Amino acid sequence: MLKARLQADMKAAMKAGDKARLGVIRLINAAIKQREVDERVELDDTQVLVVLDKMLKQRRDSVTQYQDAGREDLAAQERFEIQVCQEYMPAALSEDEIAALITAAIADTGAAGMKDMGKVMAALKPKLQGRADMAAVSAKIKAKLAG
Numbered sequence: 001m002l003k004a005r006l007q008a009d010m011k012a013a014m015k016a017g018d019k020a021r022l023g024v025i026r027l028i029n030a031a032i033k034q035r036e037v038d039e040r041v042e043l044d045d046t047q048v049l050v051v052l053d054k055m056l057k058q059r060r061d062s063v064t065q066y067q068d069a070g071r072e073d074l075a076a077q078e079r080f081e082i083q084v085c086q087e088y089m090p091a092a093l094s095e096d097e098i099a100a101l102i103t104a105a106i107a108d109t110g111a112a113g114m115k116d117m118g119k120v121m122a123a124l125k126p127k128l129q130g131r132a133d134m135a136a137v138s139a140k141i142k143a144k145l146a147g
Helices: 002-016 019-039 045-068 072-086 095-109 114-128 134-146
Strands: none
Touching: 002 019, 002 045, 019 045, 019 072, 045 072, 095 114, 095 134, 114 134
16 A cells, blocks of 8 residues: 555655655655545545646646746755655556557547547546656547547
């Protein structure tokens, strides 16, 4: 379980005196706890991946904004946070694997055009969560459905 692994890693970071890593793990735990409190549920690994995916997207956006503003110090901190968050994500899928899943999802849902985009995304999201950039996947689906 991801939550148990996060707890163990937090204890290890405390013992090692790794304050930077400890801070990021605490941020992750806080985001998970916030969602659990808001929704009054216990998050499973899939839902924890959704939280991590959202955190990664926010940090990638922040890196771009900090670089544009010339704040390399802040961008470096965000990149460090991205690196720690990535450790808890499953291995990324290759372009070929993503293309195969898109083709299969289009066939399975019987998608015939752009109006079926939502059906295809809904079928793919559980399989790709945390393993692919969903914005890029969305663009690939649009290209296939439009072509």
